[in-house]
Amino acid sequence: MPINADYSGPADLPEIIPVFPLSGALLLPRGQMPLNIFEPRYLEMVDDALRDGHRLIGMIQPDDVHSRDKDKPSLYKVGCVGRITQLAEAGDGRYILELTGVARFKILEEKSVLTPYRQCRVDYFAFIDDFTARRGEDDVDRQALLNVLTDFLKANELKVDWEGIENAPNEALVNALAMMSPYGPAEKQALLEAPNLKTRAEILIAVTEMDLAKKRTSGDPPLQ
Numbered sequence: 001m002p003i004n005a006d007y008s009g010p011a012d013l014p015e016i017i018p019v020f021p022l023s024g025a026l027l028l029p030r031g032q033m034p035l036n037i038f039e040p041r042y043l044e045m046v047d048d049a050l051r052d053g054h055r056l057i058g059m060i061q062p063d064d065v066h067s068r069d070k071d072k073p074s075l076y077k078v079g080c081v082g083r084i085t086q087l088a089e090a091g092d093g094r095y096i097l098e099l100t101g102v103a104r105f106k107i108l109e110e111k112s113v114l115t116p117y118r119q120c121r122v123d124y125f126a127f128i129d130d131f132t133a134r135r136g137e138d139d140v141d142r143q144a145l146l147n148v149l150t151d152f153l154k155a156n157e158l159k160v161d162w163e164g165i166e167n168a169p170n171e172a173l174v175n176a177l178a179m180m181s182p183y184g185p186a187e188k189q190a191l192l193e194a195p196n197l198k199t200r201a202e203i204l205i206a207v208t209e210m211d212l213a214k215k216r217t218s219g220d221p222p223l224q
Contacts, residue, residue, distance in 0.1 A: 010124035041116035103130035137170035
């Protein structure tokens, strides 16, 4: 496997991948996710991913609502596989790494394995459009997204790099805002499973508008 891999379709990805359950974590195709790895089982997972050459890890959320075993929670059926594109040793046994999203996947079955981390057989074909960069971004209502972002920033007294936002393509903008959004696991899963970029932007707008309306009418803090 070359250091700089090019994934043109599902056939370029392994059928069985290690999965990293992490509540509230949202990775999307071509998005970047920083991770601080310190648990021994996940340190071993990273070592194995580097050793086998694929450098791939599947990010997925635990489905706490349907979980009975806290040590091995149920998983949502859809996640996103990412490739380790940056890695540093912290000097205290931790790995600081960055995953770059490749494509979403659907879990077909969890494998019985001897590794301390979990592995699943997955299918990518339901998300074949993920392999085409910027697909469907012309359908995104960019102005509506920027309007609700402006309202959110004002309500929370936050500042952003507007020049960077204005220069970002629609795919990068929608996915970055979705990944950074402060919402809970259910909202993050809805954003992940959106069938296309247009729908993901619409979900993000709707959730943010509900958050802002709740904050204005009740004084409650934003969704977490």
